[in-house]
Amino acid sequence: MNQHMRNEDRFRLLFLIAALYDFILGAVFFVFWQPIFDNILQIARPNYLAFYQAAAAFIFNMGIGFYFVYRNMYRNMDIxxxxxxxKIFYSAVAFYWVIFQGMPGIFALFGxxxxxxxxxxxxxxxxxxxxVTSVTG
Known part of the structure; x- marks a missing residue:
C-alpha cells in the first residue's frame, strides 16, 4: 500500500471519529439535557429548551455530514x-462564554x-x- 493510500485511510478514520463525536455529543445533549444541566454542569436550565435542543440537533446533523465525508471524502469537500x-464559530463562542461569562469549562474542552x-x-x-481519487465506502 502506498503512502497516499495510507494517508487517505487515516483521513477517512478522522472523519469517522468526527462523525461519531458530533453524532454522539449532539444526541446525548439533546436527549439527556436535564441530568446534564442538573447533575454534571450544575447550572440553571435554559429558559427556552428549544434553542438548546436546536443547537444539539445541529451538532448531531454535523455528525451525519461527517459520516457522508467518511463515505466519500472527495464528493463531500464542501461539508x-x-x-x-x-467548528470555528462553536470554539469562539464556547471560549468567550467560558472565559468571560463563567460558563462551565467542559464547553472549552469541546471547543x-x-x-x-x-x-x-x-x-x-x-x-x-x-x-483526485474517489473514495467510496
Missing part, C-alpha cells in the same frame, strides 16, 4: 468546509476538540484536490 466554519478537528480538516483540504 468539510462547512464543518470547519461550524479545544473542535480546534483539533479544524487543524486536521485543513490539512486534508491542503493535501488533496477535489476529484
Amino acid at each position: 468539510i468546509r462547512l464543518g470547519i466554519i461550524f 479545544l476538540m473542535d480546534l483539533i478537528f479544524i487543524v486536521f480538516f485543513l490539512l486534508f483540504l491542503t493535501q488533496y484536490k477535489r476529484g
Whole structure:
C-alpha cells in the first residue's frame, strides 16, 4: 500500500471519529439535557429548551455530514468546509462564554476538540484536490 493510500485511510478514520463525536455529543445533549444541566454542569436550565435542543440537533446533523465525508471524502469537500466554519464559530463562542461569562469549562474542552478537528480538516483540504481519487465506502 502506498503512502497516499495510507494517508487517505487515516483521513477517512478522522472523519469517522468526527462523525461519531458530533453524532454522539449532539444526541446525548439533546436527549439527556436535564441530568446534564442538573447533575454534571450544575447550572440553571435554559429558559427556552428549544434553542438548546436546536443547537444539539445541529451538532448531531454535523455528525451525519461527517459520516457522508467518511463515505466519500472527495464528493463531500464542501461539508468539510462547512464543518470547519461550524467548528470555528462553536470554539469562539464556547471560549468567550467560558472565559468571560463563567460558563462551565467542559464547553472549552469541546471547543479545544473542535480546534483539533479544524487543524486536521485543513490539512486534508491542503493535501488533496477535489476529484483526485474517489473514495467510496
